[in-house]
Amino acid sequence: MxxxxxxxxxxxxxxxxxxxxxxPALAAGYRYWSFWEGTGGQWQYATQGPSTARPADGSVLGFRFSVSKDAAAEAAKPRAAADFAAVCAGTPAVEGRKRIALVVDFGVPADAPAGDAPPQDAPRTACAQVAPDATAAEALAQAAKPLRYNSAALLCAVSGYPKQGCGEPIADTAQEPSADPSAKRSTDPSTETSANPKPSAEPEAEDGGPxxxxxxxxxxxxxxxxxxxxxxxxxx
The missing domain is CATH 1.20.5 (Single alpha-helices involved in coiled-coils or other helix-helix interfaces)
Structure with a gap:
């Protein structure tokens, strides 16, 4: 019985x-460009995408290419300070234009796609001088062409890097590519807009739940x- x-x-x-x-196994990480805003000298993950954000005069914007284990909890911040004065000190103010300090960090070689490499080791800084209603994307385009976007307006490449790919999931993170102590952040990117979202290739069940x-x-x-x-x- x-x-x-x-x-x-x-x-x-x-x-x-x-x-x-x-x-199906959930993706362990993503390789993508993240978008940041400088506030009080600190980097905060942007709540809008660069194509919709309209930064004010004196703003600091950061862009970082990296592999992040979880786009909802970890992302590597730009490795240069969010310092407007340091970036735009040599660019005098012009009436009818706004100045935007840009920090473009191409990341580390370990995060590069196969067959590609960061165009430079140290982050690049530039002071964009644009129209008062210009978006973050327009400021970035002035300083770091060519840019590449996908059909969902996800920023895929800055200054032509990387040559291919766009927010693809990375299954093997055994090497912990970024190893950046500043990678931890508390901002939840679920509020991101289409131009700075979680990478577009993310599966629907990527919340870590069953x-x-x-x-x-x-x-x-x-x-x-x-x-x-x-x-x-x-x-x-």
Whole structure:
């Protein structure tokens, strides 16, 4: 009798193991350009994309290329200070124009796609002088052409780097490419706009929670387990 009562449990666990084995692996990281705003000398992850953000005169903007383990919790910040005075000291103010300090960090060689390399080791700085209503993307284009975007307006390349790819998921992060102590951040990029989103290749179930199929499997296991207990007690 007990063997018959255990049969549903055995079957249920078999179903659960099958679901676990067939569940797609979540991407462990992404290779992409992140967009930052300087506030009080500190970098804060931008809440808008560069094509919609319209920075005020005296703003500091940062762009960093890196591999991040989780676009929702970690991203490498630009490795230069968010210092407007240091970047724009040699650019005099002009009436009818605004000055935007730019920091463009091409990242480290370990983060580069295969067959590519950062165009320079140290971050590049520039003071863009643009129209009062210019966007961050327009300021960046003045200082770091050519730019490349994908069909979803995700910034893919700055100054032609990288040559290919755009926010692709990276499955193997054993080498911990960025290894940047400043990579931790508290800003949640789920509020990002289309020009500075989580990388476009991100799967829908990228919130770290269990997939729908796994949840269904767990419910099935619980239901069958309860049925097995009830059946075994009844037959006693």
């Amino acid at each position: 007990r063997r018959r009562g255990l049969t549903p449990l055995v079957l249920a666990f078999g179903v659960l193991l099958t679901l676990l084995a067939s569940a 997939s729908t199929s796994l949840l269904v499997g767990l419910v099935a296991v619980a239901a069958l387990a309860a049925a097995a207990v009830w059946q075994s007690r009844r037959r006693r």
